[in-house]
Amino acid sequence: MRELITPLGDEIYSLHAGDAIYLSGTIYTARDEAHLRMQEEGIPFDPQGAVIYHCGPVIKDQEIIAAGPTTSARMNPLTGPVLDAGVRGLIGKGGMSAAVVEQLRDRGVYFSFTGGCAVLAATHMQLKGVHYPDLGMAEAIWELTLNKLPLIVGIDSHENSLFAEIDDKSKTTFEQMYPI
Amino acid sequence: MNLTAEESILREITDATCRAIQTAEIYLPGDVKHRLEQAYEREQLSVAREILGHILQNIQLAEEKQAPMCQDTGIPVLYVTMPDGVAFTKNMRAAIMAGVIKATEQVPLRPNLVDPETRHNTNNNVGIDMPPIHILPGEKCTITAFPKGAGSENASRIKMFLPTEKEGIKRFVTETALLAGGRPCPPIVVGVGIGGTFDTCAALAKEALLEPIDSMTLQEEAMCDEINSLGIGPMGLGGATTCLAVKIKTAGCHTASLPVAVNIQCWACRRATEEVEIEGIPCVN
Numbered sequence: 001m002r003e004l005i006t007p008l009g010d011e012i013y014s015l016h017a018g019d020a021i022y023l024s025g026t027i028y029t030a031r032d033e034a035h036l037r038m039q040e041e042g043i044p045f046d047p048q049g050a051v052i053y054h055c056g057p058v059i060k061d062q063e064i065i066a067a068g069p070t071t072s073a074r075m076n077p078l079t080g081p082v083l084d085a086g087v088r089g090l091i092g093k094g095g096m097s098a099a100v101v102e103q104l105r106d107r108g109v110y111f112s113f114t115g116g117c118a119v120l121a122a123t124h125m126q127l128k129g130v131h132y133p134d135l136g137m138a139e140a141i142w143e144l145t146l147n148k149l150p151l152i153v154g155i156d157s158h159e160n161s162l163f164a165e166i167d168d169k170s171k172t173t174f175e176q177m178y179p180i
Numbered sequence: 181m182n183l184t185a186e187e188s189i190l191r192e193i194t195d196a197t198c199r200a201i202q203t204a205e206i207y208l209p210g211d212v213k214h215r216l217e218q219a220y221e222r223e224q225l226s227v228a229r230e231i232l233g234h235i236l237q238n239i240q241l242a243e244e245k246q247a248p249m250c251q252d253t254g255i256p257v258l259y260v261t262m263p264d265g266v267a268f269t270k271n272m273r274a275a276i277m278a279g280v281i282k283a284t285e286q287v288p289l290r291p292n293l294v295d296p297e298t299r300h301n302t303n304n305n306v307g308i309d310m311p312p313i314h315i316l317p318g319e320k321c322t323i324t325a326f327p328k329g330a331g332s333e334n335a336s337r338i339k340m341f342l343p344t345e346k347e348g349i350k351r352f353v354t355e356t357a358l359l360a361g362g363r364p365c366p367p368i369v370v371g372v373g374i375g376g377t378f379d380t381c382a383a384l385a386k387e388a389l390l391e392p393i394d395s396m397t398l399q400e401e402a403m404c405d406e407i408n409s410l411g412i413g414p415m416g417l418g419g420a421t422t423c424l425a426v427k428i429k430t431a432g433c434h435t436a437s438l439p440v441a442v443n444i445q446c447w448a449c450r451r452a453t454e455e456v457e458i459e460g461i462p463c464v465n
Contacts, residue, residue, distance in 0.1 A: 018227065033299070058251050058290045065288065066251040071331045071363045094331070094363035094416055114231045115331065115365035115415055116448045117238035118251040136301045138290055150234070152227060152417065162227075166418045167361055170410040174358050177406070178351050 003148060007049025008088040012109050015153045017160040022148040023111065026128065027051040027091065031070055033139035035078035037132055044131040044141065047085040054092030056138030058118070064125050064144070068118035069093040072110070076100055083108055091151065095163025101155050110155035112162075124149040189458055190275040193323065196454035197279025200325035201256050202287050203452035205248040208239050211394040212369070212424070212449045219367060219414075219421040228419025232367075235414070235447060250448050253289040254327030256280055256311050257386065261318025266458060268315055276313060276323065277306045292330075314383065321458040324451060326390060332368065332446040335360035338382055341438040349374065349440050350403055356442040357407040357423065362416015365446035367424045369393055370407065373441040376431040381439035384429040389445050393425035400426040414447075424449075 004011060006025030015021070028045055030038070030052050038044070054075055057067035072092030079090065079100050088108040090096070093115035104110060113121060124147050131141040155161040183191065208216075216239075220232040242249035258276060262268055281304045283289055291303045293310055305311065337356045341348060353372055360368070373384030396404060403426040413419025424447065433439060 020227075020230065056251060056290065058248060058253065058288060060288045066248050066253075066290075068251050070252070071334070073363055093365065094361070112415060112417065114234040114238075116250045116252075116446055117234045119241040119245055119247045119249060120234055120238040122247070123241065136291060136303070138292065138301075150230075152230070154417070162417055163362055166412060166416055169418075170358055170361070170412050173410050174354065177354070177409075 001150070006051050006089070008051060009049055012088055012157055015109050015156050016158070017153050017156045017162040019153040021151055021153065023051070023151050024146050024148055027053045027144050027146055029053045029055040029057060029142040029144065031056050031139050032074055032078070033135045034132055034141045035075055035082070037135065039078070039081055043082065043085055045143065047082065047087050050087045051089035051091060052082060052087055053144070054090065057142055059127065059137055059142070062127055064122045064127050066118035067121045067125060068116055069113045072096050079103065095154055095161060098164065101159055101161045101164065104155055104157055105159050106157055109153055109157055111151035112154035113149065113151055121149065186271070189456070190271055192456050193272055193275040194279040194282060196323050196456045197258065197276045197325070198282040198286060200323050200452045200454040201280065201283040201289070201327065204325045204327055204450040205253055205287050205289070206242050206246055207452070208249065208448065209451060211392045213239060215393055215424040216367070216447060219424065223419055223421060225413065225419045227417050228413045228421065231414040231417065232421070248287055248289065249450070250329060251290060252329035252331065253287065253292065254329045254450070255292060256283070256305065257326040257328050258311060258313045259316050259324040259326065259390065260313055261316050261320065261322045263318070263320055263458060266321070273313060280306050280311060321456040322453050323456065324390065324453040326451045329446055329448070332364035332444045335364040335444040336385070336442055338378070338439065338441040340378065341440055343436060343438050346438060350406065352440055353403050353426065353442055354406045354410070356444065357412070358410055360444055361412055364444045365448070366412055366416060367414055367421045367447050369424050369445040369449045370403070370426045371443040371445060372403070372426060372428045373439070373443070374428060374430045375433040376439060377433070378439055380431060381441040382443070384431055385441035385443035388427040388429040389443060389449065390451055391427045393427065393449065396425055397428070400428055
């Protein structure tokens with residue numbers, strides 16, 4: 001399986017929805033509150049080629065205990081500004097809206113990590129630092145070093161979303177079951 | 181130091197609450213694990229198989245490392261049963277809350293509880309009338325912890341049907357799974373409450389999730405099959421397994437209403453029960 005290392009560059013253009021990859025290097029967790037803070041105060045890390053992880057980990061004594069992805073859809077309306085600033089990768093679960101698929105076009109990708117697999121994720125991570133610690137454990141920005149985290153490309157930079165494809169199919173199936 | 185009978189029972193309630201939460205967070209119940217293993221065997225699609233493989237690997241790692249299986253350690257919804265003649269006292273409630281605080285440090289749990297409007301975090305998963313403690317009928321004193329994550333809770337729905345609309349129940353359940361898509365971490369378990377009042381209907385849906393999922397009624401199985409036919413799959417990336425089980429719980433309702441609640445649960449259907457020896461406490465009647 002192919003390994004990508006952050007910060008990400010033009011190699012993302014060769015990724016396609018459904019590809020399985022490993023990701024290594026520095027990433028930053030951010031959820032709802034951190035995205036709002038970044039809009040107000042600016043991004044507290046270098047956003048060029050950076051990867052944001054939708055995650056609120058469990059940390060104890062500066063160790064990552066559990067760090068699976070949170071539902072990315074909550075960040076749908078908050079993602080445009082970070083992509084405008086140069087962020088090129090998002091990691092989360094459950095996929096993102098059509099608007100975000102459009103915003104990722106020609107500039108970034110969305111990776112899916114298996115929701116709930118928090119201990120598995122933690123075994124591929126080391127804690128490097130924290131920004132906005134006042135937001136609390138779940139909402140702070142944690143700087144992590146990844147070692148070959150296995151991911152699936154959910155949305156590529158060519159407007160293909162595996163989630164949207166499955167959503168459309170399941171919606172069609174439902175409409176056939178229950179015609180209006 | 182000599183403790184009175186009441187003090188030692190309260191201490192035991194605190195410890196049992198903490199143990200129940202800890203067990204629920206680390207060990208997935210055998211029936212849930214078994215359904216996931218069956219799904220892994222059955223799944224043909226490579227992405228779906230890879231995801232289910234991650235889940236099984238994660239379950240094992242959590243046990244090995246004694247770590248909570250998911251970083252969303254949830255809101256620990258608590259169910260208490262008491263033997264006949266023993267009242268559930270204010271002190272017992274406080275003892276349970278102390279158990280939640282203890283578990284928050286010990287497991288550890290992520291502090292998830294915030295004020296709904298200011299979003300201020302209490303930092304110990306307790307306060308502002310939370311977590312919920314439900315008293316259920318029973319013969320012994322037991323404490324069941326049911327940690328509920330937000331991803332799946334947010335995908336839950338309730339509808340007040342008209343009494344003549346009961347044919348619409350199955351559609352409502354399937355539609356809830358459709359609208360949820362990959363967001364609640366499928367494969368999901370679906371708790372359905374039918375009847376009661378607006379509030380008890382939601383409670384029934386959640387109580388249904390406490391039932392073992394190794395068996396289903398024909399009605400439950402039909403709903404489960406219909407959800408699986410949507411093809412949402414593990415994490416919404418396609419596949420045969422969207423739903424591990426549907427469990428239904430019913431109660432009587434007003435002749436003019438038909439409440440239906442659907443409580444969605446992620447694959448980590450975490451629950452654990454601890455018993456508390458309560459003999460020796462004077463009955464409070």
